[in-house]
Amino acid sequence: MEATLKGRIALVAGATRGAGRGIAVALGEAGATVYCTGRSTRHKRSEYDRPETIEETAELVTAAGGRGVAVAVDHLESDAVAALVARIESEQGRLDVLVNDVWGGEKLIDWNAPIWRHDLDDGLRMLELGVKTHLITAHHALGLLTRNPGGLVVEVTDGTAAYNREHYRLSTFYDLAKNAPLRLAFDLARELEPYGCTAVALTPGWLRSEMMLEAFGVDESNWRTAAAEHGHFAAISESPRFVGRAVAALAADPELRARNGGSFSSGELARDYGFTDVDGSAPDCWRYLVEVQDAGLPADPAGYR
Numbered sequence: 001m002e003a004t005l006k007g008r009i010a011l012v013a014g015a016t017r018g019a020g021r022g023i024a025v026a027l028g029e030a031g032a033t034v035y036c037t038g039r040s041t042r043h044k045r046s047e048y049d050r051p052e053t054i055e056e057t058a059e060l061v062t063a064a065g066g067r068g069v070a071v072a073v074d075h076l077e078s079d080a081v082a083a084l085v086a087r088i089e090s091e092q093g094r095l096d097v098l099v100n101d102v103w104g105g106e107k108l109i110d111w112n113a114p115i116w117r118h119d120l121d122d123g124l125r126m127l128e129l130g131v132k133t134h135l136i137t138a139h140h141a142l143g144l145l146t147r148n149p150g151g152l153v154v155e156v157t158d159g160t161a162a163y164n165r166e167h168y169r170l171s172t173f174y175d176l177a178k179n180a181p182l183r184l185a186f187d188l189a190r191e192l193e194p195y196g197c198t199a200v201a202l203t204p205g206w207l208r209s210e211m212m213l214e215a216f217g218v219d220e221s222n223w224r225t226a227a228a229e230h231g232h233f234a235a236i237s238e239s240p241r242f243v244g245r246a247v248a249a250l251a252a253d254p255e256l257r258a259r260n261g262g263s264f265s266s267g268e269l270a271r272d273y274g275f276t277d278v279d280g281s282a283p284d285c286w287r288y289l290v291e292v293q294d295a296g297l298p299a300d301p302a303g304y305r
Helices: 018-029 054-064 078-092 120-145 161-166 172-195 210-215 223-227 231-236 240-252 266-273 285-293
Strands: 009-013 033-038 067-072 097-100 152-156 198-203 263-265
Touching: 009 018, 009 078, 009 120, 018 033, 018 054, 018 067, 018 097, 018 152, 018 240, 033 054, 033 078, 054 067, 078 120, 097 120, 097 240, 120 152, 120 172, 152 172, 152 240, 161 172, 161 285, 172 198, 198 240, 198 266, 223 231, 231 285, 240 266, 263 266, 266 285
Parallel strands: 009 033, 009 097, 033 067, 097 152, 152 198, 198 263
Antiparallel strands: none
């Protein structure tokens, strides 16, 4: 992508892996300076106990053409987030893009378990990780972001407002955790509007995250081979860079404020802005889910990527 964001300062909260890493790298691809935060470092792993680190993400941002800055932060710790924002203010004097992508709840979901059977501690932890972190980060970061018109806040979630309104999402706790960012984007839009800034909610499609690729026994070089057992995944999945390019396109849009408070998917924004995934395709996952997978039809990407 062209270096349309050169000179812009971004904070990707939750940039260690998955969508957060893809967003950070795509912002770097567009020339931005990106502060990449998370709990997993080369010296200490988070409760996920996975190998991806924020230092690795920052290096990928720099290699893509931007400048990556890794900062170890637990976004449940208010003082740590305040210190992060103070550092950005001291080093850059501004913040142009905040991406609230903190999550961390995959291992806590009890799929399709009613609330009285779902582990309560796991469910409440999911809400802490997926909602409280976003509120703490917005509280501390938006004072800096609103100093200059044109700022963008992206609340990353799972599902568009339209899809989630009609569908039960795995469990009560997960449903709440993923619908809260949609409402948060709506609320922040009203609070940011007088400052000439914009808030949106954004969902990737079926993401080829590190954890998802491992679960299907494939990697980014051969994910299409999952078709035999996981046809819909092979048909419509997208790389984390795809949703990242959606964020970069939003941040570069001179008419961005027209989207204030909206809910969007990576596939929808690809149609609007003309960007593609790393393989040159433009998967429209949420339309595919409704029209093909949820309709019980066989996997077929024709017309959807």
